[in-house]
Amino acid sequence: MTRRPDCEDGPAGSPVSAAGFSIRPAREADFAAVLRMIRALAEFERLSHLVVATEADLHAALFGPRPAAEVLIAWDGETPAGFALFFHNFSTFLGRRGLWLEDLWVEPAYRRRGCAQALLRRLAAIAVERDCGRFEWAVLDWNAAAIDFYRSLGATVLPDWRIVRVVGPELRSLATPARPAADSDLRPGPG
Numbered sequence: 001m002t003r004r005p006d007c008e009d010g011p012a013g014s015p016v017s018a019a020g021f022s023i024r025p026a027r028e029a030d031f032a033a034v035l036r037m038i039r040a041l042a043e044f045e046r047l048s049h050l051v052v053a054t055e056a057d058l059h060a061a062l063f064g065p066r067p068a069a070e071v072l073i074a075w076d077g078e079t080p081a082g083f084a085l086f087f088h089n090f091s092t093f094l095g096r097r098g099l100w101l102e103d104l105w106v107e108p109a110y111r112r113r114g115c116a117q118a119l120l121r122r123l124a125a126i127a128v129e130r131d132c133g134r135f136e137w138a139v140l141d142w143n144a145a146a147i148d149f150y151r152s153l154g155a156t157v158l159p160d161w162r163i164v165r166v167v168g169p170e171l172r173s174l175a176t177p178a179r180p181a182a183d184s185d186l187r188p189g190p191g
Contacts, residue, residue: 021081021115023122026071028063031055033080034071041105045140069102072122074115082106084119086126094133099123101137120153138163 026034035055042048053061061068069087073080085103090096101123106115127135139146139157147157166174 020113021074021076021110021118023072023074023118026062026073026083028059030071030073030080031059031063033073034058034062034083034085037080037083037105037107038085038103040107041103044105072119074106074110074119076110076115080107081110082115082119084123086123088130088132089136091133096131096133098134098136099127099130099132101135104137116149117153 035058038058039048039051042051062071069085072084072086074082082105083103084101084105086099086101088097089100091098101120104116104119106119124135139150141147151157
């Protein structure tokens with residue numbers, strides 16, 4: 001089991017104690033715990049069949065020379081209780097970057113004990129510290145308990161927005177340049 005450091009208040013990189021949990025950024029030594037929780041999340045969301053990332057892919061994305069995302073881990077003593085994986089996006093309307101929460105997972109034994117709230121509050125604090133214009137995430141429409149929980153924290157579930165995604169062969173097809181229009185396609189129609 002990975003040891004957690006002593007708790008102390010501090011900037012985004014320092015551990016913070018909240019609701020009895022120590023929240024701190026993941027370190028390379030925590031990788032196995034993060035990977036296990038990612039797989040547990042996929043199973044809970046009924047999406048295990050979509051997990052194609054290798055350990056090497058995830059390790060490079062989180063701890064490589066140009067990390068694509070960051071992870072916070074909530075610790076109960078020396079036991080990982082949950083995690084939040086996040087990264088920055090950008091709002092053209094606000095003219096500022098935002099914080100996007102990609103994954104939030106709390107181990108079943110730690111649910112309804114303040115762990116998720118502690119992680120979300122720490123992420124909100126990071127968003128404020130980094131001058132983000134907003135903090136956003138998606139929630140599965142069947143997860144009514146999570147939707148109610150997020151609303152209780154002041155979050156708004158946007159009813160008019162849908163996530164649009166292109167993956168696999170469709171992504172490669174979309175990336176292929178369109179064929180040039182034939183001359184006959186450029187001629188004006190009758191009239």
